[in-house]
Each structure stands twice: as C-alpha cells, then as structure tokens.
Amino acid sequence: MKFSNFFIPTLKESSSDVKMRSHDLMIRSGMIRQETSGIYSWMPLGFRVLKKIIDKIEFLHDEKGINQILMPTIQSSDIWRISNRYDTYGKEMLRIIDRNNKDLLYGPTNEEMITAIGKQYIKSYKNLPRRFYHIQTKFRDEIRPRYGVMRAREFLMKDAYSFDIDEVNGENTYCDFFKLYLKIFSQLGIPVIPVRAPSGEIGGNLSHEFHLVVRTGESEIFLDSKLLDQSCENFELDQILSLNSYTDDYFKEIENKKNLEKFKSIELGHIFLFGTKYSSSFNFNVDSENGKFMPFMGSYGIGISRIPAAVIELSNDNDGIIWPKAISPFSVHLINLNVDDTECSEFCEKFYKEIKSRDIDILYDDRNERPGKKFSDADLIGIPLQVICGNSFKKCRELSILKRSNKDQIDIGVGKAIKKIIEMIGWNE
Amino acid sequence: MKFSNFFIPTLKESSSDVKMRSHDLMIRSGMIRQETSGIYSWMPLGFRVLKKIIDKIEFLHDEKGINQILMPTIQSSDIWRISNRYDTYGKEMLRIIDRNNKDLLYGPTNEEMITAIGKQYIKSYKNLPRRFYHIQTKFRDEIRPRYGVMRAREFLMKDAYSFDIDEVNGENTYCDFFKLYLKIFSQLGIPVIPVRAPSGEIGGNLSHEFHLVVRTGESEIFLDSKLLDQSCENFELDQILSLNSYTDDYFKEIENKKNLEKFKSIELGHIFLFGTKYSSSFNFNVDSENGKFMPFMGSYGIGISRIPAAVIELSNDNDGIIWPKAISPFSVHLINLNVDDTECSEFCEKFYKEIKSRDIDILYDDRNERPGKKFSDADLIGIPLQVICGNSFKKCRELSILKRSNKDQIDIGVGKAIKKIIEMIGWNE
Numbered sequence: 001m002k003f004s005n006f007f008i009p010t011l012k013e014s015s016s017d018v019k020m021r022s023h024d025l026m027i028r029s030g031m032i033r034q035e036t037s038g039i040y041s042w043m044p045l046g047f048r049v050l051k052k053i054i055d056k057i058e059f060l061h062d063e064k065g066i067n068q069i070l071m072p073t074i075q076s077s078d079i080w081r082i083s084n085r086y087d088t089y090g091k092e093m094l095r096i097i098d099r100n101n102k103d104l105l106y107g108p109t110n111e112e113m114i115t116a117i118g119k120q121y122i123k124s125y126k127n128l129p130r131r132f133y134h135i136q137t138k139f140r141d142e143i144r145p146r147y148g149v150m151r152a153r154e155f156l157m158k159d160a161y162s163f164d165i166d167e168v169n170g171e172n173t174y175c176d177f178f179k180l181y182l183k184i185f186s187q188l189g190i191p192v193i194p195v196r197a198p199s200g201e202i203g204g205n206l207s208h209e210f211h212l213v214v215r216t217g218e219s220e221i222f223l224d225s226k227l228l229d230q231s232c233e234n235f236e237l238d239q240i241l242s243l244n245s246y247t248d249d250y251f252k253e254i255e256n257k258k259n260l261e262k263f264k265s266i267e268l269g270h271i272f273l274f275g276t277k278y279s280s281s282f283n284f285n286v287d288s289e290n291g292k293f294m295p296f297m298g299s300y301g302i303g304i305s306r307i308p309a310a311v312i313e314l315s316n317d318n319d320g321i322i323w324p325k326a327i328s329p330f331s332v333h334l335i336n337l338n339v340d341d342t343e344c345s346e347f348c349e350k351f352y353k354e355i356k357s358r359d360i361d362i363l364y365d366d367r368n369e370r371p372g373k374k375f376s377d378a379d380l381i382g383i384p385l386q387v388i389c390g391n392s393f394k395k396c397r398e399l400s401i402l403k404r405s406n407k408d409q410i411d412i413g414v415g416k417a418i419k420k421i422i423e424m425i426g427w428n429e
Numbered sequence: 430m431k432f433s434n435f436f437i438p439t440l441k442e443s444s445s446d447v448k449m450r451s452h453d454l455m456i457r458s459g460m461i462r463q464e465t466s467g468i469y470s471w472m473p474l475g476f477r478v479l480k481k482i483i484d485k486i487e488f489l490h491d492e493k494g495i496n497q498i499l500m501p502t503i504q505s506s507d508i509w510r511i512s513n514r515y516d517t518y519g520k521e522m523l524r525i526i527d528r529n530n531k532d533l534l535y536g537p538t539n540e541e542m543i544t545a546i547g548k549q550y551i552k553s554y555k556n557l558p559r560r561f562y563h564i565q566t567k568f569r570d571e572i573r574p575r576y577g578v579m580r581a582r583e584f585l586m587k588d589a590y591s592f593d594i595d596e597v598n599g600e601n602t603y604c605d606f607f608k609l610y611l612k613i614f615s616q617l618g619i620p621v622i623p624v625r626a627p628s629g630e631i632g633g634n635l636s637h638e639f640h641l642v643v644r645t646g647e648s649e650i651f652l653d654s655k656l657l658d659q660s661c662e663n664f665e666l667d668q669i670l671s672l673n674s675y676t677d678d679y680f681k682e683i684e685n686k687k688n689l690e691k692f693k694s695i696e697l698g699h700i701f702l703f704g705t706k707y708s709s710s711f712n713f714n715v716d717s718e719n720g721k722f723m724p725f726m727g728s729y730g731i732g733i734s735r736i737p738a739a740v741i742e743l744s745n746d747n748d749g750i751i752w753p754k755a756i757s758p759f760s761v762h763l764i765n766l767n768v769d770d771t772e773c774s775e776f777c778e779k780f781y782k783e784i785k786s787r788d789i790d791i792l793y794d795d796r797n798e799r800p801g802k803k804f805s806d807a808d809l810i811g812i813p814l815q816v817i818c819g820n821s822f823k824k825c826r827e828l829s830i831l832k833r834s835n836k837d838q839i840d841i842g843v844g845k846a847i848k849k850i851i852e853m854i855g856w857n858e
Contacts, residue, residue: 007550041500042498
C-alpha cells in the first residue's frame with residue numbers, strides 16, 4: 001500500500017480531554033475518529049488492525065467446526081421479557097421504539113436470541129451438540145464512555161454460544177472454548193491471564209475472564225504471580241477450576257487469599273457456562289430416548305474492538321505505538337527520503353513491488369514530505385520494521401533497517417536487503 | 430464441511446404468509462430466520478453466501494485502491510441537522526434517545542458522517558482525491574417490511590464515498606465506480622442493467638441504479654431491450670450519460686419514450702454524484718493554490734444482503750435454489766447414501782478430504798438420513814454439482830455426478846471422478 005493512497009491522518013497534538021495513552025495514540029495515528037460520545041469510526045489504518053484480528057478469530061473458530069452466523073443488531077423486547085432481563089438490564093440497554101410503537105432494543109448480547117433460534121430448530125438430542133458464533137456490533141449505553149474504543153458504547157464483539165445434552169458435555173465444551181481462547185490470544189501475540197469470575201447477570205455458575213495485565217488497566221485482578229509465567233493452553237477442566245486467579249468481585253467471596261497479589265488489567269474475553277438458565281425460561285425442550293430435557297448452554301465473548309487499544313496500552317514508547325507482528329497493520333514500512341530523486345524513487349517502487357510479490361504486507365511512504373515528518377509518522381504508526389532509503393542509498397547503495405521495538409538499526413547493501421527483511425519478519429521475540 | 434456439523438435446518442413446508450419465491454426458499458433451506466418484523470438472522474448456510482459476496486466486493490474495491498473503513502451504526506442527530514435531513518428524512522429513520530436524552534439515530538446511510546470526517550482531516554487539495562468504502566449494517570424503518578431480506582428493515586450495505594477537487598474529476602470517479610459495479614456484478618454471476626435514476630433525497634444531478642431484470646421484481650424499469658444483450662463494462666462517461674434505460678421515476682420525466690419497454694426488476698446498486706451538496710452544508714472548504722474550494726462528492730451503494738434473494742428469484746426451479754457458482758455456498762455436494770456401510774463411508778471420507786485438499790469447497794452429507802431426504806435437501810440447497818455415492822458404488826465402483834441446473838447426470842468410475850469434477854467446476858455456463 002502506498003502512503004499517498006492510504007488515508008492516515010496523523011495528528012501532532014494530543015487532545016487535552018484524552019486520558020489514556022492508547023486512546024491518544026489511536027487518535028493521533030489516525031486509526032479512529034470519535035463521531036459522538038462513545039461512538040467511533042475506524043479509519044483505514046485502524047480498520048486494517050481490526051480486520052487482522054477478525055480474520056484470526058474466524059480462522060480459529062472455523063477450524064474448531066464452530067458455525068458462523070450473523071444475528072441482527074436490533075432485537076425485539078419480547079425475547080428479553082421471556083428471560084426477565086428486559087426490566088432488570090438497566091439503563092445500559094439502548095431501548096428503541098419503532099414507527100409502529102413496538103419496543104425494540106440494540107442488542108448488548110445475544111443469549112435470548114440464540115435460545116429462540118435453538119428452540120425453533122433443535123428438536124432432538126440427535127441435533128446436539130451445536131456451537132455457533134457471530135461477529136456483530138453491540139451497544140451498551142455506558143454512563144461514562146471513556147478511553148476511546150476501550151470503553152465505547154458501540155463496539156464490535158465476537159460472541160459464541162453452545163448447546164449440549166447435559167452438564168458433563170457442557171463442561172467439556174466450556175473447556176474447549178477456554179483452550180480456544182488461550183490459543184486465539186496467543187496467536188494474536190497477547191499474553192492474557194484467565195481469571196475466575198462470578199457469572200453476574202448472564203447467570204449460571206461457571207465463568208472466566210481473560211485479562212491482559214497492564215499497569216494502566218481499569219480492572220483489578222488477584223492472582224498467584226507464578227501464573228504470569230505459565231502457559232495454560234493444555235489445561236484440563238480440573239486445572240481450570242483450580243486456577244488461583246480471580247476478578248475483584250470473585251476475590252471478595254473467597255476465603256483463602258494467600259499468595260494472591262493485585263494487578264491492574266484489561267478484560268478482553270469472558271466465558272460463561274450458564275446451563276439451563278435460558279433454555280428453561282424459553283421452555284426449550286428437546287426429545288431424547290428417555291423423554292424430554294433442556295439443553296445445557298454456554299456463551300463465549302471476545303471484545304474485538306477493545307483489543308487494539310489494550311495491545312497499544314501494553315506496547316508503546318514516547319514516540320508511538322509498537323505493534324506486535326501478529327496484528328500490525330503492515331509488516332514493513334518502506335520510507336523513501338528522496339522522492340524527488342528519480343533513482344531513489346525508481347528503486348523504491350521496484351523494491352516495494354518485490355516485497356509485495358512475496359505476500360509481505362508493506363506500507364510505502366512515497367509522500368512528498370520532509371524526512372522528520374516521515375520518521376515521526378513511522379514511529380507513531382508503529383510498524384515493526386522500518387526500511388529507510390536515504391543518503392546511504394545515493395552514496396553506497398545501502399538501506400537502513402530499523403526495528404521499531406528497540407530502534408536497533410543495521411545498514412545493508414540493497415542486494416541483501418530482501419533476504420534480511422524476510423529473516424527479520426520471522427524473528428522470535 | 431460435513432453436513433452433520435454444519436447446521437442447515439431445512440423445512441419441508443412453506444409458511445403461508447411468505448409471498449415471494451426467494452423468501453420461501455431462503456427460509457426453507459435454513460439460510461435465514463426472521464427474528465422480528467423485517468429483521469433476520471443469517472444462519473450458517475446463508476452467512477456463507479453473504480461472506481462470498483462480501484469477500485468479492487472487498488477484493489475488487491481494494492484492487493481499485495479504495496480505502497476500507499468502518500463507520501458506526503449509531504449516529505448523532507447533530508450532523509443530520511446540518512444537512513437538514515433530520516427533519517425531512519421521515520419515518521424510515523429509526524430515531525433513538527439515549528440515557529442522557531441525546532437524539533441519536535440508526536444510520537440509514539452515511540453521507541453526513543463521511544462529510545464530517547472529510548472536513549476534519551482534508552485541509553488541502555493535495556489530500557485529494559480520496560475514496561472510502563465500508564460494509565456496515567443499516568436500518569430503515571420500512572412501513573411494510575416484506576419478502577424476507579429483499580425488503581428488510583435491518584440490512585447489510587456496502588457504501589462508498591468519494592471526494593474530488595472539481596466536477597470533471599468527480600465525473601471520472603463516478604465513471605470508475607460505474608465500471609467497478611459492472612465488474613463486481615459480473616464476477617458475482619449477476620447480469621445487471623444500469624439505469625438512469627433521479628437523485629432524490631441524496632441530492633445532486635447524476636445517478637444510476639443497477640437492476641436485475643426478473644419477472645417477480647418489485648421495481649419497474651424502462652429500457653431499449655437491446656441493452657439486455659450488451660456489456661457496458663467498457664463504457665466511457667458519454668456512453669453512460671446516453672444510456673437508453675430509466676427507473677420508473679425518471680421515465681416519467683423524459684420526452685422521447687420510443688423503443689422503451691417495461692421490465693420488472695430488483696434494484697441491487699445505486700450510485701450518486703451529488704457534487705458539493707454536503708460539502709456546502711458542512712462548510713467543508715479546502716485550500717488550493719487559487720484559494721478555497723468545496724470538494725466534489727459522490728456515494729456508491731450495493732445492497733449486499735438483498736443479493737442472495739435476488740439471485741434466487743432469478744435462478745430456481747420447483748425443487749429449490751440453483752446457485753450460480755460464484756456465490757454458491759459450496760461448489761460440490763457429496764451425498765453418501767449408505768452411511769451404515771463401512772466401505773461407502775470410508776470411501777466418502779477419503780474422497781471428501783481429497784476434494785478439500787484441492788481447495789474446492791465441499792459439503793459432505795454424512796447424515797444418517799433416508800436417500801429421499803438427502804436428495805430433496807440437496808436440490809433445495811442448490812449447490813451446482815451433486816456427487817452421489819450409492820448402489821453403483823457397491824456394484825461397480827461408480828459415482829453419479831449431477832448438475833443441479835439441468836439435472837444432467839453422468840456415471841463415472843471412482844478413479845476418474847475427481848478429474849471430471851474439476852473440469853466441470855470450471856464449466857462455462
């Protein structure tokens with residue numbers, strides 16, 4: 001992608017009402033724009049990050065045979081009356097009256113709707129188990145939307161739902177999702193900690209959240225700090241149940257608080273096994289050889305549009321964002337410092353095409369801007385590898401390759417550059 | 430994908446209140462489910478078709494260098510007051526009041542918001558031209574939502590927007606989108622006709638719609654029937670302007686109605702060149718070497734969620750849907766008629782994996798169902814190629830390959846089947 005044709009409206013100045021580093025950097029790097037309180041547009045650079053996250057989540061859900069669907073944003077109040085959540089959900093639910101005076105609402109979550117869907121179609125135990133997911137905009141009318149997309153009113157969420165024949169199968173499904181979530185966050189380059197959570201308004205009795213520990217986080221979690229160095233990806237259910245980590249609400253309820261330290265964090269995922277809570281209120285019965293039963297259900301959410309902000313909160317320096325390569329909008333940022341020089345520009349054009357032809361994401365700064373502006377934009381945007389074509393190219397046909405994370409720089413002859421870049425993109429840090 | 434793990438809740442019976450063939454077939458094939466009046470969920474099979482359409486539209490927009498963004502569904506009334514459309518839009522606009530008594534609305538379109546975005550960031554003629562698109566849910570509170578996703582209240586739309594320095598450049602951009610739309614519909618396997626349209630509430634003076642001619646369509650267009658056999662893909666602006674085809678509203682205004690015949694049709698796309706209408710109401714000025722000017726704008730929409738219905742309306746028979754290969758949920762439907770037979774099932778499993786390994790989309794009906802049910806489901810779902818493993822496999826190691834479109838059937842030895850399938854998938858009809 002050429003910078004001249006990719007709209008990245010970077011800003012030099014922070015806005016005074018922006019309190020969180022990630023919010024400031026997302027606004028200044030032209031990733032997002034506030035349209036009204038708690039409601040944002042994703043500009044080209046921001047959308048590209050979002051798309052990478054979505055693609056990864058879809059791929060890993062599909063691989064597990066979880067069926068993708070798309071439920072609507074607007075729901076009828078009828079189904080929320082059945083579950084008795086229409087009155088109890090409170091002011092965070094955005095309530096709407098249509099032209100025919102019918103009560104609608106903007107879905108904050110989809111337990112009711114998926115239960116209605118299940119009830120219509122799933123008639124026999126032979127139709128079970130079933131697992132669905134969708135990626136859809138949600139709305140929660142927060143009283144104090146803040147920190148940009150971190151606590152927005154309109155946000156993008158992946159929510160999955162499961163139907164099983166009984167509790168044992170439900171728990172196995174829950175365990176599968178637990179491990180899937182660790183895999184997803186690991187592949188996104190985000191080191192999350194699973195913590196035991198109360199199940200709150202969704203109901204049920206088994207629930208975990210997935211938190212990113214970061215000094216500036218809004219949440220507080222309590223855990224045995226040994227967990228920070230441990231991979232939980234191969235946990236079985238009993239290990240999941242005995243995890244020594246808790247949300248603050250859950251922490252209040254437990255007795256043995258030994259070895260637990262407090263950490264600030266950001267919640268990125270939340271899973272619930274709520275059993276027959278909704279199948280029961282919907283009177284959703286299924287036939288089996290031994291009579292009727294109610295399917296055992298769970299729900300599994302990831303706050304997609306919050307992820308870029310959380311990652312930036314963890315990974316930035318004074319000059320801007322430092323993207324982990326898994327969700328960086330591009331892998332390589334080619335900077336041409338002499339666009340008026342035919343030799344430089346022809347070389348960069350050729351180099352850009354060659355990198356692209358190897359299926360490497362590259363942003364090519366071909367703008368007619370001063371070097372200082374190009375460098376500061378590159379540091380602000382935070383692509384992992386900067387390749388600079390400047391005076392050394394004219395003097396001795398050398399490029400500079402700079403790692404955004406630690407600013408290590410090497411100079412290399414143009415003939416060896418592509419091989420070196422490919423090697424560095426595969427780096428393991 | 431195995432049918433047993435892909436949720437396709439087919440229904441035998443039509444619902445009596447369903448009036449349109451495509452609506453009936455989409456409900457019965459388990460593609461969509463009505464959640465409330467004019468609001469639908471897309472089930473796994475339906476979502477798969479939607480995704481193929483989205484992928485193609487994204488690919489062709491990206492190829493043209495149009496930047497993808499994501500604007501929110503909920504908008505502030507403030508920007509609609511600036512354009513004076515808040516009061517004039519009427520009851521189709523879903524108006525919402527949030528917990529702080531602020532007037533919001535569910536966006537029916539995004540001209541106002543993109544103009545506000547442009548105004549904030551585009552300060553100089555050097556920032557032009559710019560082209561953006563997004564794929565986002567829209568809501569129009571139709572007085573009589575009907576025909577399923579054909580005239581839904583909540584629907585998925587691709588809308589693009591352009592900013593140019595002046596009218597000449599704006600017209601060139603308009604011409605580019607016109608041709609891009611013909612390319613998109615052609616690659617989706619949908620033979621659309623471009624028709625001249627009045628620009629209505631969007632404003633401006635150049636507008637075309639893209640219609641699929643089909644006997645059961647809701648719209649009426651008037652055109653020289655020679656156009657039906659003509660490709661417009663390489664049209665230039667003067668040819669676009671002199672097209673002899675009109676929407677019914679436009680038809681009323683023209684004088685020379687010679688050679689124009691009336692056709693029923695479905696509108697799938699709509700483009701507008703509205704010039705400075707919005708940049709003017711937003712006081713959106715840009716600097717140039719000769720003083721300030723207002724950018725020349727256009728908008729370009731495709732009704733994504735309406736496309737599957739339109740295609741089905743055109744392409745079905747008594748037994749069900751007949752998908753064109755470009756947007757078929759799968760390319761091949763493998764039907765195992767003897768799932769209890771180890772030899773058959775082992776063969777099908779191997780065959781399924783082999784087809785998949787060649788990156789061919791395959792649905793494998795591995796269910797324990799009677800042959801009659803499997804055949805009727807396959808015809809209903811409408812995948813272009815059915816591969817049947819039944820008694821001939823047991824007798825003489827032969828499979829049957831059936832074309833859904835004309836029910837032509839050939840029997841072929843298992844050793845030659847894959848080659849034949851690959852050949853048939855590339856068929857040109």
